[in-house]
Amino acid sequence: MTPAWMTEDIALFRDTVRKVFEREFAPLEERWRRQHLADRSVWKQAGEMGLLCTSIPEAYGGAGGTFAHEAVVAYEQGRALVNSFSINVHSGIVAHYLLAYGSEAQKLRWLPKMATGELVAAIAMSEPGAGSDLQAVRTSAVRDGDEYVIDGAKTFITNGQHADLVCVVVKTDASRGAKGVSLLMVETAELPGFRRGRLLEKIGQHGLDTVELFFDSVRVPAANLLGLEEGQGFRQLMQQLARERLLIAVGAAGMMQRAIDETLAYVAQRQVFGQPLLAMQNTRFKLAECQTETTIAQTFVDACIERQLAGTLDVPSAAMAKWSTTDKLCRVVDECLQLHGGYGYMTEYPIARLYADARVLRILGGTNEVMKELIARSMERSL
Secondary structure, eight states, X not given: OOOTTOOHHHHHHHHHHHHHIIIIIGGGHHHHHHHTSOOTHHHHHHHHXXXXXXXXXXXXXXXXXXXXXXXXXXXXHHHTTOOSSOHIIIIIIIHHHHHHHOOHHHHHHHHHHHHHTSSOEEEEOOBTTBSSOGGGOOOEEEXXXXXXXXXXXEEEEETTTTOSEEEEEEESOXXXXXXXXXXXXXXOTTOTTEEEEEEOOOSSOTTSOEEEEEEEEEEEEGGGBSSSSTTOHHHHHHHHHHHHHHHHHHHHHHHHHHHHHHHHHHHHHOEETTEEGGGSHHHHHHHHHHHHHHHHHHHHHHHHHHHHHHTOOOHHHHHHHHHHHXXXXXXXXXXXXXXXXXXXXXXXXXXXXXXXXXXXGGTTTXXXXXXXXXXXXXXXXXX
């Protein structure tokens, strides 16, 4: 059943995006995984092909689309197993922080270059001692005249090696807790005191440039603050995280369907005891269970997309979509790998890569345990 948000125009866009990922980027994934880094040129290529900033207004260099266009890109990128560069972070998150909270000068300065891929964007939230608890960040930004001086370290930064523009979560007033959190945009080119750490070795998503970032008395213009005043960062983060979590759920749904498609093709040709593996009842029942779980997840994700488009998606619903879809993804991929037998453990098979790549989705964007806590708190408030 086609969801209401999948209009004819969006369906045509989806078909184009699917071909781009399958033909242009998927063949490069193996090399990117070996080098633990996508080529820098992929960003300009993605910009030329209309994959970046799809829902940013044309006035700022974007395509002028909606969240539906972002959802298509997220789904097709997940389905194609192309995860060596994060369009979600670049376009779905950082670009929308700028659109929502940036000054006109900031939007005109950075968004057009993000749309073309000339600038690669990242967001620096997590620290060695602060992950999902954003109030606990210790990276500081002290005002000094017309500049802020940033000191601290960030870790697990997606797009971090290529990033030209980083939205950094800082404490501008450590005494005020959440009210002392601010967001600063940092342009990294030839920036004294800024350095990148090593490419982090991960269980999966080996081609994605995930690094540590270090700020040693880094000076940035005070005009790079997002918002009209200090202390707005935590509120800004909370307002945008629902969008981020829904995009994670969308990508997870794409990966779930890819796992099933790969497995169906495999068991149809794999012979066991003189007959296709697909002819065995256990195989058929397992695939039926996986497809049912995937369809249920996709249906809820579609409903959340509709609400996002209508401006009514709330934090608890996005949390439900994120934790439930990523949790189901890991279960579905595990069942599908089992049906591959020993070949499922070989990294030359897509299902093995899916198994390794899927696991982090239960952690990033806020752990699934945090998602459940957010849902529980909303339930308590309804008493």
